[in-house]
Amino acid sequence: MIEEFEAERPRMFGLAYRMLGSAAEAEDVVQDAYLRWSGAEREHIGSPGAWLAKVVTNLCLNRLTAACATRERYVGFWLPEPAPTGALGPMETAEQRDAVSIAFMLLLERLTPAERAVFVLREAFSYGYREIAEVLDLSEANCRQLYGRARRGVGERPRFDAPGEQRRRIVERFLAAATSGDLAGLERLLADDVVVWADGGGKVRAALRPITGRDKVVRYLAGIAGRYGQAEFAHADVNGQDAVLFRYGGEVIAIFVIEVSAETVVGLRVVLNPEKLSHLKEVAGS
Incomplete structure (x- = not known):
């Protein structure tokens, strides 16, 4: 079972980082997910990827709620914690690279935790609304509404003019x-x-x-x-x-x-x- 978890680790880190804007916190979340994975009854886990995505997303939602208060007290200008590009998943296209840029990660800070979760699952991991609904325990209609609000909240994505x-x-x-x-x-x-x-x-x-x-x-x-x-x-x-x-x-x-x-x-x-x-x-x- 360790091998199954390790196969999912890079994707889980990428999900947690996009949710939290912190590599250190993302690593902590992945470790917490591993502890839950180790103690879970295997017969209750259908798809390891889906099970871990749900656990990681909900761990991140809990942290985001606390982070809002912490960042209000932050001294000076808050920037996301930089992460090595190679740790963030496929980066073959300019769109994939732009979507994890520091400027874009700052745009994600405009969203509520639920909006951010729906947006990241949809945009970065190509989840369908039914899959997102299962991860968040929401209706598909609610997830569509959250995604629409997230798209409006993010607005125009930053683009680099230079190749x-x-x-x-x-x-x-x-x-x-x-x-x-x-x-x-x-x-x-x-x-x-x-x-x-x-x-x-x-x-x-x-x-x-x-x-x-x-x-x-x-x-x-x-x-x-x-x-x-x-x-x-x-x-x-x-x-x-x-x-x-x-x-x-x-x-x-x-x-x-x-x-x-x-x-x-x-x-x-x-x-x-x-x-x-x-x-x-x-x-x-x-």
């Missing part, structure tokens, strides 16, 4: 400029109205509001780099996006998730909260 290879090239230039301390080179890569959102969670110093405009963003990036001596920068692939890891003394200090349009960087999501970085030690160079 994947072009985005990678811009990120490589950003990485080279950061590594060499070339502030003029960084400035040339930024759009006039580039925006930075930083998440320190009250654990480390971070801007509490978005920073807008090329000049302000360059000064902000220079300030982060200036806090440390010999720092390392490395390419990483998280949430279907190219990113830059910032390391100091062997520890991941920050990750810059870069949004590109045409030939410029239009947005930077900077995660500095150390509680959201501990699992990213092995993603550099992916």
